[in-house]
Amino acid sequence: MTTHSTAGLTHDHVFLGADHHRNERRIWLVIALTASMMVAEILAGTVYGSMALVADGWHMSTHAGAMLIAALAYSYARRHARDPRFTFGTGKLGDLAGFASAIVLALIALLIGWESFVRLANPVAISFEQAIAVAVAGLLVNLLSAWLLRDDHGHHHHGHAHSHAHPHDHDRHTRDNNLRAAYLHVLADALTSVLAIAALLLGRSYGWLWADPAMGVVGALVIVRWSWGLIRETGGVLIDAVPEGEGLVADIRAALERGEERITDLHVWQVGPGHHAAIVSIASPQPKAPSDYKARLAHIEALSHVTVEVQPA
Known part of the structure; x- marks a missing residue:
């Protein structure tokens, strides 16, 4: 008889985000895009003797690595969603991956910043035409990736029945930090491409070789700021902080x-x-x-x- 009395009292602990499958598929697609662009940049840089391109290619590889962390976190969380060892399910794996990814993002910013300071001291000759062409191609790949990874589920999923007193905070607490970390990596890459293109155009037109490293410093500062925001938010989830600002x-x-x-x-x-x-x-x-x-x-x-x-x- 006991089976009947407890049947309605047991429950599962699957706390994956609403778009888990979709996000996982998209991240693998973006990894494929990024990896192919990265190989193209490293090859082109080697052929055209552009250190900037080779550096950008390796820099892209770190972003691809961070996105690999996100993809593996999604698949692990999905496979172990019903594993009883995870007493509260695997929903926080994305925050763990996001936290790791944010640390990688901060390290990338430090490297870009350091490299830029070194180049301010010792300007490097740049083959502008090829560098601009590849930087533009890189930017297009990043914009396509960013579009694939935008977190738009807050708008089409739970838009209807909302009994919350704070509807404007809704997106905040359905935010998938794993996806957000991958998105910020793509965005950081796009930002460095935009700044690089601007610097290369300035360098080509006015011979301002310092523009390239100066833009590098600006990019590094912006990326550090994004990274810090993500570290704070994912860290809060990991240490079970009371969700703030959600009412x-x-x-x-x-x-x-x-x-x-x-x-x-x-x-x-x-x-x-x-x-x-x-x-x-x-x-x-x-x-x-x-x-x-x-x-x-x-x-x-x-x-x-x-x-x-x-x-x-």
Whole structure:
């Protein structure tokens, strides 16, 4: 008989993002694009004797590596989504990958910055025509990749039923940090291509050899800023920080605190893109069953796993 009584009480712990499969496919496509462009740049640079192109090719390889981290995280999270060893599922793997990727992004920025300072001191002769041609090709590949990796699911997935008091924060808490990290790598690459093209045009027209390293320093600063934002956000998810600015805690309090019922302890954290878990302790003069309190929270879409503890007040 016991099987019947517990059947409705068990649940799964699959907290993958809404677009997990789609994002995974797109990242593999972008890796293929980036890798082929990278090989083309290294070959072209070697043939035309352009150190800048060879350097850009190797720089692209670091981005391809970061995207490989993202792709592997997606496939691992998908394969192990129902593995009982992951007590809260594999939804946070994307944040772990995003965190690692953000560190790589910061290192790339430091390398670009350092290389630029070295070149400011010792300007390098540049074969402008070929360098500009390949930089433009690189930019096109990056823009195509960025378009493939844009995170647009906030707009077509849960746009309809939104009972949240804070609809404008909605995109924030369904954000897939694994995809976002890959997107920032592509964007960083596109930014360095744009700056390189600008610097090469200036260098060709006015003979300003310093423009190239100067743009490198600017690019490095912008990339460091992106990287820091991503490190803060993914790090917060990894250490189970209370999701900020989402009104989730306020929504939970509003749903549960009625009359003399008080929340005495509340833990809220993210377990995957768009998925949160909560542990709530309630003190009540007339304690009800935990299922009653869970029912009051059912309308909050972002809550995927709730544990309720009730004590008589």
